[in-house]
Amino acid sequence: MKKFKEDFLWGASSSAFQIEGAWNEDGKGESVADFNSFKLSNKQADTTVASDFYHHYEDDIKLMKKMGMKAYRFSIAWSRIIPDGDGEINQKGIDFYNRVIDCLIKEGMIPLVTLYHFDLPLALAKKYNGWENRACVHAFSRYAQTCFQAFGDRVKYWQPINEQNLMIRVDERMNMWDTPKEDCERVRAQMDYHMFLASAQAINNCHEMISDAKIGPAVSSTMTYPATSRPMDVWAAKMNDNFKTNYALEMYCYGEYPGYYKEYLNKMDIAPKTEPTDTDILKNAKPDFIAVNYYRTLMAGYFPIDEEHPFGTRVRDIDFDLAGYFKIMPNPELKASEYGAQIDPTGLRILLNEYHRQFRLPMIITENGLGTADKLTSDGEVKDPYRISYLHDHIEACYDAIQDGVELFGYCPWSAMDLLSSHQGFKKRYGFIYVDRTDFDLKDLKRIPKDSFYWYRKVIKNNGLSD
Secondary structure, eight states: EEOOOOOOEEEOOHHHHHHOOOTGHHHHHHHBHHHHHHHHTSSSTTTTTTOOOOHHHHHHHHHHHTOSEEEEEOOOOOOHHHHHSSOOHHHHHHHHHHHHHHHHHTTTOOOEEEEESSSSSSSHHHHHHHHGGGGHHHHHHHHHHHHHHTTTTTOOOOEEEEEEHHHHHTTTTOSSOOOOGGGGGHHHHHHHHHHHHHHHHHHHHHHOOOOOEEEEEEEEOOEEEESSSSSSHHHHHHHHIIIIHHHHHHHHHHHOOOOOHHHHHHTTTTTOOOOHHHHHHHHOOOOOOOEEEEOOEEEEEEEEOOSOOOOEEEEETTEETTTTTTTEETTTTTTBBSOOOOOOHHHHHHHHHHEEEEEOOOEEEEEEOOOOOOOOOEEEEOOOHHHHHHHHHHHHHHHHHHHHTOOOEOOOOOOOOOOOOOTTTTTBBSSSSOOOSSSSSSTTTOOEEEEOOOOOOOHHHHHHOOO
């Protein structure tokens, strides 16, 4: 039996725009995530209803309790609390999250709250071009303080921003719809810096306002293998990890960009504008933990510059290539999900050890899961042995990492129940609980526990894996 510590937080995760629905009810404003989903609404589901957690939260939380969950990691919709991002506070939004938090606590679950998960209020994008303007930092700081004041008596675990390091790679998520191509990298660097500053302010304010709270960044983790044993390929693999995740962790933990990243920003002439007071804000922000989102590993080789690809040329968005540094390629040693993510439990163990070695902070897994097109059987069941196998192997990797000395205090895979995928709608499902709807037919939105639901319930009850 591979048993975890008695206080290990077994849970699951979600995000507001992907699960709540009720996108404009009770005073909620439109978000960038809503706007982008509506652009795809002729091809897939949008945020209008999603999984309709807004109207089903009590029953959904009871199902989570039935599965045995000890924690639920979810996000608050900024535009439900402050509809235009920096204006009047919407009491009905605060009331909704109070009800959710109270329901979780009543059912014996610990709420883990993310303040911002890809859903900037659309009004801020229109007014300031979002994070390019320093005004967005002030707006987020006010929003965070509003949440700390409203919920901090019961919420003790916080993440300021989910996967900033991934979000910044996707122009659509950063509302860079009309930014000229030649200005994209400068705008991206400024937005990134402002989010780091906003996160640091939130960490500082959280520690001041909630004495017993713990707060830390949630990162999209990256672990890269070299394509060959050639030294430049080994270097390229390390730089891929550095440019996509490690630079962000160093900023979160130490309050400044590492040298290799400063050199890149200066060489590209895109170093962000700063103010003298920023240094103290960034340096004083000390995270209590790191929230790790892990789905796959990558493989990279050196990407030399040439006339067609001068230094700093970026190809693609999420898993981008960068001329002068690295080029991503498939790993022939790994199998991939139907959506292309290469499955690698051992990579999780390696990554947790690396983060432990570099940052010496406690960690929690806040996303890890297998997205696929689950189907109902004729008996109204969902057989998902592939998900059980995936989760088993990744939980085993977590256990092994703990034996290595990693301080891991929780596992909250993605996702508690089926929810809206940003680019695949309801075709791509991750949940332990099936939501009976398709992209264009809401049906009855019935909740149906999958086989993985019952398997995970046993894992939680046993506090670990059977041999």
